[in-house]
Amino acid sequence: MKSLLLLSGIGVLSLLAEIFNFKKRLFPIVILSLLAVIAAAIKDWDTNIHYYNEMMVFDNFAISFTVLISVVSILWFFMSRDYFTNETNITDHTSLVIFCLVGTLCMVSYNNMVMLFLGIEILSLSLYVLAGSKKNDLRSNEAAIKYFLMGSFATGFLLFGIALIYGTTGSFHLHKITQFIQSYVENLPLMFTAGVLMILVGLSFKIAAVPFHFWAPDVYQGSPLSITAFMSTVVKTAAFAAFFRLFATSFAQINSSWSDSLGIICAITLLVGNISAAYQTSVKRLLAFSSIAHAGYMLIALLSLSKIAASSILFYASAYSVASIASFTVLYSILRTKEDAIESFNGMNKRNPFLAFVMTLALLSLAGIPPLAGFFAKYYIFTAAVEAHYTWLVLIAIVASLIGIYYYFKLIIAMYFKQDKSTQAIEVSFTHQLILVITFILMLVLGIAPGWLIQLI
Numbered sequence: 379m380k381s382l383l384l385l386s387g388i389g390v391l392s393l394l395a396e397i398f399n400f401k402k403r404l405f406p407i408v409i410l411s412l413l414a415v416i417a418a419a420i421k422d423w424d425t426n427i428h429y430y431n432e433m434m435v436f437d438n439f440a441i442s443f444t445v446l447i448s449v450v451s452i453l454w455f456f457m458s459r460d461y462f463t464n465e466t467n468i469t470d471h472t473s474l475v476i477f478c479l480v481g482t483l484c485m486v487s488y489n490n491m492v493m494l495f496l497g498i499e500i501l502s503l504s505l506y507v508l509a510g511s512k513k514n515d516l517r518s519n520e521a522a523i524k525y526f527l528m529g530s531f532a533t534g535f536l537l538f539g540i541a542l543i544y545g546t547t548g549s550f551h552l553h554k555i556t557q558f559i560q561s562y563v564e565n566l567p568l569m570f571t572a573g574v575l576m577i578l579v580g581l582s583f584k585i586a587a588v589p590f591h592f593w594a595p596d597v598y599q600g601s602p603l604s605i606t607a608f609m610s611t612v613v614k615t616a617a618f619a620a621f622f623r624l625f626a627t628s629f630a631q632i633n634s635s636w637s638d639s640l641g642i643i644c645a646i647t648l649l650v651g652n653i654s655a656a657y658q659t660s661v662k663r664l665l666a667f668s669s670i671a672h673a674g675y676m677l678i679a680l681l682s683l684s685k686i687a688a689s690s691i692l693f694y695a696s697a698y699s700v701a702s703i704a705s706f707t708v709l710y711s712i713l714r715t716k717e718d719a720i721e722s723f724n725g726m727n728k729r730n731p732f733l734a735f736v737m738t739l740a741l742l743s744l745a746g747i748p749p750l751a752g753f754f755a756k757y758y759i760f761t762a763a764v765e766a767h768y769t770w771l772v773l774i775a776i777v778a779s780l781i782g783i784y785y786y787f788k789l790i791i792a793m794y795f796k797q798d799k800s801t802q803a804i805e806v807s808f809t810h811q812l813i814l815v816i817t818f819i820l821m822l823v824l825g826i827a828p829g830w831l832i833q834l835i
Contacts, residue, residue, distance in 0.1 A: 379429045379436055380418040381444050382483045384411060389480055392473035401468050408472060409455060412448045419444040432551060433490040438835045440487035442692050443619040447482050450611050450699045453816065456809050457707050458604035471511060474504040475608070482616035486623070491540045491550040494620060498536065498584065501613065502529050508608075509601040521600025528583065528593035536580025542573030552628045559631050571635050577624070578636055584617045585673045588647040595654075598666035603713060606662065607706035610669040611699040618676050618691055626683055633683060640681055641771060647674035648778035656785040661709055662718045664785060665702070668744060671782060672698050678775060679759045682766035689832045690758040696831060697743060697751035697824055704740035704817035708733055711806050723789055725798035733804055734793045736814040741786040743821050746779055751824030758832055 388411045395401040419441045426437045436444075455462075455475075462468050477500055484497025506529065510522025544550055546567045547558040559566070579590065586594035598606045629636065651671030658664040672694075679690040709718065711733060716722035727734040743752035756779065760772045806814075824831065 379427065379434065380422070381415040381436075381448075382434075382480065382487070384415055384418060385476060385480050385483060389473050389476035392469055392476055395472075396469045404468065404472055405455070405459070405462060408476065409452060412452050412455070416445050416448045419448070428489065432553075433493050434484070434487050435489040436487055439619070439623065439688055442835050443486040443615065443695075444483055446692065446696055446699070447479065447486070447612055447615055450615070450703065451479060453700075453703045453813055454604075454608055454612065457607065457703060457710065457813050459809055461602065461604040467511070471508070474508050478504045478508070478608070479612070482612060485616045485620040488620070488623065489552050491543065491552075491555075494624070495537065495540060497616075497620070499533070501616065502533070505529075505605075505609065505613065508605045509597055511605065512602045515600075517600035518602065519600075521597045524593055524600075525597045532580050532583030532590070534580075535576050535583070539573045539576030539578075539580060542569050542576065546570040546573070552624070556628045556631075559628070563631055566632065566635075571632075574629055574632070574636055575639065578639060581617070581621045581624075582643055585614060585621065585676075586670050587643050587673050587677060588650040588670065589643075591647070591650070591670050594670055595663055595666045598669070599660065599663050603662070603706065603710055606666070607703065610665065610706075611702050614669065614673065615695040615699060618673075618680070618695060622680055622688060622691055625680060626687060630683055637681060640677060641768070644674050644677040644681060645771060645774050647671070647677065648775055649781075652778045652781040652785075656781055658785070659720055660718050661712075661720055661723070661789070664720070664789075665705065665709075668782070668785075669702075671778060672744075674778070675756060675759055675775060678763045678768065678771055681768060681771070682759075682762040684762040684765055686758060686762055686832065688835050690755075690762050692835060693751075693758055693824070693828065693832050694755040697755040697821075700817050700820045700824070701740040701743040701750075701752060704736055704814060704821070705744070707810050707813050707817070708737040708740070711804055711810060715804075720788060720792055721796075723792040724796040725800075726793040726804065729798070729800070729802065730804040730806065732811070732814070733806060736818050737793065738790050739818060739821055741789055743825070745783045745786040747783075749822075749825045751821050751828070754825060754828040754832075758828075 395404045422436050423441055428435050462471055481497045481501025484493055488494040488497060506522055506526045509525045510519050512518035546569050547555050583590040648671060651667050651674055655664050655667035676691055676694050679687045712722050743750035746752045746756040763772050
């Protein structure tokens, strides 16, 4: 809870930075605050304290995702330092990102449907503005409008689902909803089941699962690169944590009413995400479809409902976020001089071997090649799914992974085996080099010693 209050305070403080003329010191303040958030969260480990009439709970699940979101956010802030250098927007951009993080913390720690809705809305409203923050770019404006319209549509589904569940149970609290299900598990009202399915649709929009994914490629491509990286890492992690907390706890007893629908969504997300990525010529768009495909893998863990399902999602989100931050950092350096086409990666190994090496590791991790973190992320999820008798889904996921290897290797081949007319070295700032070193170490550590994280919750 201290983490949430601290971030909320920093969000308000950021708004005042312009008035009290300390906006140039805002960046170190935010980084120190995120470190304090991590420390406060770790201090609450094993306490399982409820707040605000049990509307929020900071259990080990919430704390683990709070720490993950904070660590990835620190890496993201360093990666996106240029995004905050414009004197005219440093305070509003910073405060919007901080309020996004406040929304994510509500989403990982809610114990009441109202807090879930508030968390999603705090996150979404800030993101709509951030997606269109490149005001002179028509694609950025289009991305913001499209994201706002589709996001509002999804919110309607979510809110309608919450209203139907409240209408049948008389409560927003998750434990009271769980008690209602236990009492009427054999004879649940049709309105309750309809509410569960509408929430499923609303949350599927938020994680960009197929067939509710149409907004994602255009929004990811049109938004500033920093915001795209933020959406595909921090936002996706929080959305899956929120999805898991609701469906793997309160709705677990009636999984027969939603598991078939989610299984179909999961299968087509895996196939459509990977097949569409294979046809992309823009790296930003390729990573967008790749992000959709990875949502499919994480949905498998949610379906399995096994003992290690929560840890599997945490591990997968960690491995995916680290590899994504590394790949977006490399793309950030490329976009300074070139377009985001795959051809822009031609001959990168000769122009900056370190950049090509870390990008290769990130792509191999995303593809699930051992011994990197991405391999064990898929391994744990597939193991949990087989134990839960979802072998057919694992087979589809393996086929989808093979397609994924094809398009990830297109970039690796471009970097090492294709020539570029330019021989000029690619300049990388010291900060970006530091991020690449940290992500490189994290990818190896998570791959070599995955046990400590998978047994955390």
